[in-house]
Amino acid sequence: MDRIPTIDISPLSDPGSAAFAATVQGIIEACTGIGFLSITGTGVPQQAVDQVRQTTREIFAINESRKWDQAITRENYRGYIPMGFFTPNDGSGKADKYEGYKLHHEVAATDPVRAECALYGPNLWPAEVPSAKEVILDYWHQLDQVTDVLLGALESGLNLTPGILRDAFRNPMTNMTLLHYPPQAAEEAGYGIHPHKDTDALTIIAPDPVGGLEVQTRSGKWISPDCPLGGFVVNIGDMLELWSGGRLKSTPHRVVNRSGKERYSFPYFAVPRHDVIVEPLLHALSGFDRPAVHCGHWSAEIWRTNWPDEAADEDTPELGTLHD
Numbered sequence: 001m002d003r004i005p006t007i008d009i010s011p012l013s014d015p016g017s018a019a020f021a022a023t024v025q026g027i028i029e030a031c032t033g034i035g036f037l038s039i040t041g042t043g044v045p046q047q048a049v050d051q052v053r054q055t056t057r058e059i060f061a062i063n064e065s066r067k068w069d070q071a072i073t074r075e076n077y078r079g080y081i082p083m084g085f086f087t088p089n090d091g092s093g094k095a096d097k098y099e100g101y102k103l104h105h106e107v108a109a110t111d112p113v114r115a116e117c118a119l120y121g122p123n124l125w126p127a128e129v130p131s132a133k134e135v136i137l138d139y140w141h142q143l144d145q146v147t148d149v150l151l152g153a154l155e156s157g158l159n160l161t162p163g164i165l166r167d168a169f170r171n172p173m174t175n176m177t178l179l180h181y182p183p184q185a186a187e188e189a190g191y192g193i194h195p196h197k198d199t200d201a202l203t204i205i206a207p208d209p210v211g212g213l214e215v216q217t218r219s220g221k222w223i224s225p226d227c228p229l230g231g232f233v234v235n236i237g238d239m240l241e242l243w244s245g246g247r248l249k250s251t252p253h254r255v256v257n258r259s260g261k262e263r264y265s266f267p268y269f270a271v272p273r274h275d276v277i278v279e280p281l282l283h284a285l286s287g288f289d290r291p292a293v294h295c296g297h298w299s300a301e302i303w304r305t306n307w308p309d310e311a312a313d314e315d316t317p318e319l320g321t322l323h324d
């Protein structure tokens, strides 16, 4: 499949209907083919998306020194990620051209889950943009609903026990990154984000109309998703690939911002609860041989190995890094 289909998911609200079955079939074809699809009919109002994009702009407009005051640390993977901070540890030595702001599933400092897994906690919301917390969490909760609907469709399409995927997302490790990519000159080498696979279950992005996201087809070509205004790009990450025994595909993608304009993006990464062990729920396809993943451990390793002086080990295969 050399194109990314657009699918209206509104029939998923009517399980049992013929339109539900046809929509599930379309989603399964996209996810077992290119691993990406554009969705419409989510019920998320365009205004909610516009507000998050505006909030993202405002956060990156905060003065540089104040942004550094809220920078991400090894102990707390939340807050500002300065430009070039995470050089991919693939040996290329070339930093990605973005700045970010990392957010995780919001829980209060007193939440009992923190005793079970130390990665949970409150976010660092920037005081300079007082509306950020409300605007982003409102959007986040809407995407939690969209995720639930998509997981229900995948359970149905893969003939899994109803609820087996959805139940793994109670008190999840879902996270978001706010991203700002300055324009890259035509002759400039390097990427906004280098080619990688996502390590989560699934990702939902409201694409910036300036473009720049590119997806690798199985034949090795790079194509751009064609997503209508108001739609979202969804892709399968490593965890759903693993759950499905290799049927659903986690596909390499990258960002190159040659639009001449600032690009703002805010991917939502759905990740199960810390104690969930992701392993094939169906017999694995031949040649698909990946070890089970414990979500809390996996997330801790992703936090750790993003620092350029830290490397993944045998215990933590891949972590989204592509090897030639």
Ligand SMILES: O=C(O)CCC(=O)C(=O)O
Pocket: 177, 179, 193, 198, 205, 213, 253, 254, 255, 265, 266, 267
């Ligand atoms: O900004 C985008 O469109 C994609 C970002 C991305 O692939 C990621 O953060 O994993």
Ligand SMILES: [Fe+2]
Pocket: 196, 197, 198, 253
């Ligand atoms: Fe990605």
